[in-house]
Amino acid sequence: MKKTLEIIWIVLIALTIFAYLLGYxxxxxxxxxxxxxxxxxxxxxLVIEHFMGLKNVQSKYRFxxxxxxxxxxxxxxxxxxx
Amino acid sequence: xxDIALTKEKYPPGDFGVWIIIYIELITFAMLFLGYxxxxxxxxxxxxxxxxxxxxxxxxxxxxxxxxxxxxxAKAVQSVTNMTQENYEEFNKKASxxxxxxxMCGASFLVIKIFEFSHIFGEGIxxxxxxxxxxxxxxxxxxxxxxxxxxxxxxxxxxxxxRFGYTPEDTRGIESGASYWHMVDLLWIVLFPLIxxxx
Numbered sequence: 001m002k003k004t005l006e007i008i009w010i011v012l013i014a015l016t017i018f019a020y021l022l023g024y025x026x027x028x029x030x031x032x033x034x035x036x037x038x039x040x041x042x043x044x045x046l047v048i049e050h051f052m053g054l055k056n057v058q059s060k061y062r063f064x065x066x067x068x069x070x071x072x073x074x075x076x077x078x079x080x081x082x
Numbered sequence: 083x084x085d086i087a088l089t090k091e092k093y094p095p096g097d098f099g100v101w102i103i104i105y106i107e108l109i110t111f112a113m114l115f116l117g118y119x120x121x122x123x124x125x126x127x128x129x130x131x132x133x134x135x136x137x138x139x140x141x142x143x144x145x146x147x148x149x150x151x152x153x154x155x156a157k158a159v160q161s162v163t164n165m166t167q168e169n170y171e172e173f174n175k176k177a178s179x180x181x182x183x184x185x186m187c188g189a190s191f192l193v194i195k196i197f198e199f200s201h202i203f204g205e206g207i208x209x210x211x212x213x214x215x216x217x218x219x220x221x222x223x224x225x226x227x228x229x230x231x232x233x234x235x236x237x238x239x240x241x242x243x244x245r246f247g248y249t250p251e252d253t254r255g256i257e258s259g260a261s262y263w264h265m266v267d268l269l270w271i272v273l274f275p276l277i278x279x280x281x
Contacts, residue, residue, distance in 0.1 A: 005160065009153040013146060016274075020142040023279040036275050043149075043271045051156045052264045053095045053257075061094045061101070065268070068108045072115055072272060079119035080280065 008050045015039045033080055037073050044069040095159070096258030104265045107228070111269050114224070115276060118217040125213065130281040132214035135205070140198050141278035144191050145270060148229075151187030152267040154180045155236070159260045162248045171246045177256065178243035181236060184263070188233035195226050218277055225269055232266045235259040 022028060022036055045066060049055040054062040094101055122129040158180035165173035199222075202215075209216050239259045242248060248256055 005153060005156050009149065012149045012153075016142065016145045016149065019275050019279055020138065020145075023138045023142075028279070028281060033280055036280060040272060040275050044268055047149075047152060047264055047268050047271060051152045051267070052261055053156075053159070056089070057091045057094050059090075064105065065108065068112065069268075069272070072112050075116050076119045076276060076280075079116070079123055082123070 004050060008046050012043055012046060015043050030081060034077070037077055041069060041073050044073075094261070096261045097254055100258040100261055104261060107265060107269070111221075111224075111272075114217070114221050115272060118221065118276065121213050121217065128212055129214045132212060132218075133278070133281050135207075136218070136278055137198060137201070138278050140194050141274055144194050145274045147187045147191045147194070148267045148270050151184045151191070152264050154184035154187065155260045155263050158184065158239075158243070159253075159256055162243075162253045162256050165248075165250055167250060170249050174243045174246040174248055177248065178240055181240040181243060185233060185236055185240060188229060188236060191229055192226065192233070195222065195229075199223075199226075221273055221277060225266070225273060228266045228269070232259075232263045235262060 018039060019036055022032060025032070028036070048065045048069070049062075052065070054065065158177040161173045161177040161180065202219075207215050209219050236259060239256050242255065
């Protein structure tokens with residue numbers, strides 16, 4: 001049996017630990033904010049694709065939450081950079 | 083058309099109604115996330131100082147808990163979607179085992195959050211303290227209610243698996259509840275870095 005869910009869980013935990021360690025920095029510069037937002041996108045996309053099970057669904061339904069995630073994180077980036 | 087396209091499901095897992103609810107929730111939270119991010123621009127120093135009063139470790143532990151609970155729920159769904167008429171009782175049992183772990187995670191999340199809220203309110207902080215705490219309490223309080231509702235849904239699904247209620251022809255209920263729970267996890271995945279980490 002493929003261990004896809006287990007691998008996804010490990011990646012999600014690793015990215016969460018990375019974000020937590022970043023939180024120890026007093027100030028997080030623009031580059032690190034970008035890295036953090038990209039890692040958040042990866043985590044969200046993994047949940048959408050593998051846990052929600054949208055990987056095996058027609059694109060129009062699969063992309064709605066992914067577009068939501070992209071829009072929200074991009075807008076947060078704009079709010080932080082402008 | 084490729085073979086991959088041919089094997090794609092036409093609709094997302096679960097009832098379509100639950101997906102309408104999920105889309106509405108995502109839009110609602112998106113407005114709150116953006117409200118927070120753009121309000122922060124008005125007083126960056128206030129937001130950064132207020133954020134330092136939060137317990138990042140409890141936010142981190144809750145993220146781990148929710149991600150892990152999502153994994154357990156995905157395993158429960160995997161159990162029922164792999165069953166046949168011959169082994170459906172065994173696979174319902176397997177699913178109920180995964181759901182117990184998920185429910186324990188849900189309860190742990192709520193307990194940690196209650197401690198966090200108690201600490202915040204104990205400091206005399208409320209919705210009127212400042213804009214940061216207004217958004218913090220709105221976002222995390224609203225999310226807390228979703229975890230409570232999600233836990234009730236998971237408990238009902240758990241009870242059905244104990245009665246061997248899911249069959250190869252009827253897995254929509256568990257798929258719907260699972261989709262809702264994963265949405266709760268997805269929202270927290272965005273909320274955690276936004277409220278607790280980025281400054």
